[in-house]
Amino acid sequence: MKLLIKNGRVIDPHSRTDETLDILLDRGKIADIKPKIEGKGLKVIDASRLVVAPGFIDMHVHLREPGQEDKETIKTGALAAAKGGFTSIACMPNTDPVNDTRGVTEYILSEAKRNAVVNVFPIAAVTKGLCGEMLTDMADLSSAGAIAFSDDGRPIENSLVMRRALEYSKLLDTLIIDHCEDRNLSRDGVMHEGYYSYKLGLNGIPASSEEIMVARDIILAKKADAKVHIAHISVKGAVDLLKQAKKENVKITAEVTPHHLLLNDSYMESFNTDSKVNPPLRSSDDVNALLAAIKEDFVDAFATDHAPHTPDEKDVEISEAPFGINGLETAVSLLLDRLVNKNIIGIEKFIAMMSTNPARILGLEKKGKIAVGTDADLTILKLHQEVVVDKYQFRSKSRNTPFHGWKLKGAPVMTIVGGKIVYP
């Protein structure tokens, strides 16, 4: 059935649109955009006083399937995404088995086709088994549907392997996403190294562990003239390197998570394992540097690094708890409340970093924009909707959020994928 979205404030950073328009969706595509569209046999949605944005894309998600279905499945992860306002998600390869062969990529895509209410784009491993040694069959994986490559959760430690991956990625015009961490420096760390780690006696993960790898990746990407994307950038030093590299036109992009923008290492004082994440919550100076970099357009995308873990796994002493924060269902409200409604960034930049830019980085040409002929993926927002984060209402299988109980203003109220309403 055709869907007509009427009287919404349509904001499309790609075409620099911000006006009240009607949008007609038909057969999975945007069929028409005009100040006034009438028609019969349409399902009409009144979007008055709502913002209509191109569908949000979370380019960093862990869906845990295959292998860790107690934490999350493709189905539940997609439901969580839809509720959180995301129409597309890219899932990391650190499953069991690792997504390092065509079979696993095809499995994820077929499960997604059967069970997922949003678009799922698999990211395949750069190296076999995420071991950091031998490259995967990147062309084969790419043709099977891998949208990008990453050993996420682990860095590609060997600089020569990283160099070869960057060089080979040019053959496929694909993207290498790196989790930047020098693990000799971060070993045994559970939180950011600084005043709080020293006070609490917890082993630290120093900023230098991230900075060194970001610097290396910049040097290698520049030399190879290849694209590199920095996952979950978290420290000031890395931001400074990123700025410099962008000024020199290195093909580098970066994403930042809501938790690295809204929380800092002082949250570890409660020893709450739901705040244990890698990269760790950094110092308030780092948070300020990230916010400044967003304002100056040096950070390209928001991404959640949605990392579901079961309550039992997190209900242990802090050294034993796995790293990770559940992010899909909180990101939009957190960022609307803390950044947009507090006038740190405008709504247009927010939408660009949620949709336009991730689509561009991942090469999704029919997504991340509102134009006739593009995919009918839309996220509808109510900027002043008041919500309270309630982890017990999550559609995700897991509950590991440090934001439980937060009162926020601004929320996704409808998610449309391929012309179909998938939330509510």
Next chain:
Amino acid sequence: MSFQHKHLLGIETLSTEDILTILDTAESFLEISTREVKKVPTLRGKTIINLFFEPSTRTRSSFELAAKRLSADIINFSKQTSSVVKGETLKDTVLNLEAMQSDAIIIRHSCPGVPHYISTFCRSPVINAGDGAHEHPTQALLDAFTIKQEKKRLDGLKVLIVGDILHSRVARSNIFLLNKAGARIVCVGPPPLLPLEFTKLGVELDYNFDRAIEGADVVMMLRIQLERQQKNYFPSLREYREIFSLTQRRFRRAKKNAIIMHPGPINRGVEISADLADSTKSVILRQVENGIAVRMAVLYLLLGGKERETTD
């Protein structure tokens, strides 16, 4: 005299009044251990669990004797002989022990924050007997008690803490306590074990032991672990001893009536020369003796039958 806490998780969250309450209470318990019959009925009928996930001689025995001298029943749990080796989680272990109707849990664990974590689901008081490199509150309390015994005060004293500051819960708890009490604290050690951020905790740092020890009232030596050498915190024990061992020659630079402390176990001839450890300047065994009175005070204040409001 009132003590408004349900648990003893660390020194950092105690007020100066809380600390004085514990030290004054300990004072009144000191005499019990010198009696012919070293026992009072104060905590008769109470059950206390000594839950030690790390090896310990002093702290575990000290808590055990403190409990027994107050007539409480105490059982000792050690990791090696428990179901933890069968994979039982910490939470399940604690809940099962508590189901046996215990009245307090004394816990030592290698991970910082474990007592805080346990206190989120325990009915009964939790006492931190050392959590990783974080805190060891009863050690700092017995150290303060011993310093006060010798010096009659804490404020204005120059206290040196020497050695592996980075990994030391004893150092942290002492820093928190002595800061509240108005002492001047100087930490000494090799730079990799003496992070600059410690200055934000209100201490001075000095790599030069000979300089730092000038005019010290208290010299507190920390145990240096051999494994630190393997992780390159310093190149060799030989070199460490040369630069950071407390010797007669060095100690002469401290104040004339300065005292030597050590939380134990000591490495004779490594961080402290054997003759100094055994000298009249050393209060190391006095610390051990006082430890029982301080722990009796803690158990009494947390478990003593009187009615009181609890705030944390």
